[in-house]
Amino acid sequence: xxxxxxxxxxxxxxxxxxxxxxxxxxxxxxxxxxxxxxxxxxxxxxxxxxxxxxxxxxxxxxxxxxxxxxxxxxxxxxxxxxxxxxxxxxxxxxxxxxxxxxxxxxxxxxxxxxxxxxxxxxxxxxxxxxxxxxxxxxxxxxxxxxxxxxxxxxxxxxxxxxxxxxxxxxxxxxxxxxxxxxxxxxxxxxxxxxxxxxxxxxxxxxxxxxxxxxxxxxxxxxxxxxxxxxxxxxxxxxxxxxxxxxxxxxxxxxxxxxxxxxxxxxxxxxxxxxxxxxxxxxxxxxxxxxxxxxxxxxxxxxxxxxxxxxxxxxxxxxxxxxxxxxxxxxxxxxxxxxxxxxxxxxxxxxxxxxxxxxxxxxxxxxxxxxxxxxxxxxxxxxxxxxxxxxxxxxxxxxxxxxxxxxxxxxxxxxxxxxx
Numbered sequence: 475x476x477x478x479x480x481x482x483x484x485x486x487x488x489x490x491x492x493x494x495x496x497x498x499x500x501x502x503x504x505x506x507x508x509x510x511x512x513x514x515x516x517x518x519x520x521x522x523x524x525x526x527x528x529x530x531x532x533x534x535x536x537x538x539x540x541x542x543x544x545x546x547x548x549x550x551x552x553x554x555x556x557x558x559x560x561x562x563x564x565x566x567x568x569x570x571x572x573x574x575x576x577x578x579x580x581x582x583x584x585x586x587x588x589x590x591x592x593x594x595x596x597x598x599x600x601x602x603x604x605x606x607x608x609x610x611x612x613x614x615x616x617x618x619x620x621x622x623x624x625x626x627x628x629x630x631x632x633x634x635x636x637x638x639x640x641x642x643x644x645x646x647x648x649x650x651x652x653x654x655x656x657x658x659x660x661x662x663x664x665x666x667x668x669x670x671x672x673x674x675x676x677x678x679x680x681x682x683x684x685x686x687x688x689x690x691x692x693x694x695x696x697x698x699x700x701x702x703x704x705x706x707x708x709x710x711x712x713x714x715x716x717x718x719x720x721x722x723x724x725x726x727x728x729x730x731x732x733x734x735x736x737x738x739x740x741x742x743x744x745x746x747x748x749x750x751x752x753x754x755x756x757x758x759x760x761x762x763x764x765x766x767x768x769x770x771x772x773x774x775x776x777x778x779x780x781x782x783x784x785x786x787x788x789x790x791x792x793x794x795x796x797x798x799x800x801x802x803x804x805x806x807x808x809x810x811x812x813x814x815x816x817x818x819x820x821x822x823x824x825x826x827x828x829x830x831x832x833x834x835x836x837x838x839x840x841x842x843x844x845x846x847x848x849x850x851x852x853x854x855x856x857x858x859x860x861x862x863x864x865x866x867x868x869x870x871x872x873x874x875x876x877x878x879x880x881x882x883x884x885x886x887x888x889x890x891x892x893x
Contacts, residue, residue, distance in 0.1 A: 487667040495598035498657030501650035503630025508646035524830025528823035533589025535819035542812035564588030596811035604669040617741025624734035632723040690859030692817035697852035699821020704829040708841030729780035737788025750863035756790035757856040761849035767842035
């Protein structure tokens with residue numbers, strides 16, 4: 475029986491851009507937790523660490539969609555390099571401000587500049603769409619990338635926290651900066667698989683966040699991002715409260731491992747249930763799985779609960795990205811995917827800052843109440859916004875199928891999304 479994951483890499487250049495994208499995406503999992511670890515060690519205040527990390531996340535949430543909008547218009551290689559240069563400058567300035575104990579406003583300012591970091595998650599997936607639009611391989615590719623995301627979220631926190639604790643406080647963010655520089659340069663150099671640039675007449679429409687479906691997915695991603703942000707900050711504080719701060723990286727690795735395994739399995743399944751219904755089921759499961767966090771009383775228990783909690787993540791991301799690919803105009807695909815990840819960034823900012831405040835005032839274990847509240851918010855979004863996911867908003871721009879695929883297949887794929 476052929477390996478579905480092996481099949482997707484038969485396309486020329488797929489292995490190269492995926493490998494480069496892996497390196498370029500590592501900073502995604504390292505920067506926020508790296509800032510938290512760095513500042514909690516140098517300044518000793520979780521509220522400040524969480525707030526500066528939230529500033530980076532919010533700035534990235536606001537700026538990344540605009541960068542992706544430029545990418546859709548001018549191409550990845552022309553936009554990624556200058557955006558990365560600015561982000562790197564911001565990260566370097568933040569580390570220097572931390573090292574020399576400059577006033578707190580400078581920490582916030584430099585974190586905001588670093589927020590220019592492009593959404594490499596969207597860039598990689600856009601290349602897969604260019605290769606496999608309207609084919610079964612696209613879902614497999616999305617599943618593979620979700621698994622890669624989780625591998626990154628296993629390695630990233632371990633690397634960032636481990637370096638900052640064992641070497642020096644700024645070591646984690648420094649490693650993220652180096653990886654961002656090298657990875658983006660390698661990725662931008664892969665010109666053969668770069669998605670085509672759409673002409674102004676199709677790419678010049680309004681922002682895709684105006685679509686109800688994108689708003690629903692982005693808000694759901696925001697609620698789930700709040701759960702992620704809470705897990706990062708609370709895991710570090712919980713481990714420190716139990717005298718084993720370095721164990722936080724292993725706890726977060728268990729969280730990501732649960733998602734990675736679920737993603738591998740989910741990517742091999744053939745599911746006929748419409749994407750909108752899959753979305754609702756995944757959100758419900760994720761919301762329910764936040765409640766066991768309130769019963770955690772030790773680091774091993776926390777690792778186990780987060781492992782089980784993580785099993786709902788990858789399938790949900792795969793489903794949400796599939797919805798965006800079906801409901802967003804092809805000429806604004808990168809922007810649409812970035813808005814999904816922007817939701818995660820906003821949620822990370824909310825989760826890390828609110829949970830940091832709760833931890834400082836009520837103790838580490840109580841930080842998980844923010845996870846429960848975020849899960850309930852995600853479920854509310856799914857209920858209220860469900861009807862928006864049944865409208866094939868991008869159908870008007872899908873009469874021309876990708877090379878080698880029929881327009882009939884395109885229409886059928888849009889129809890499968892509804893319901």
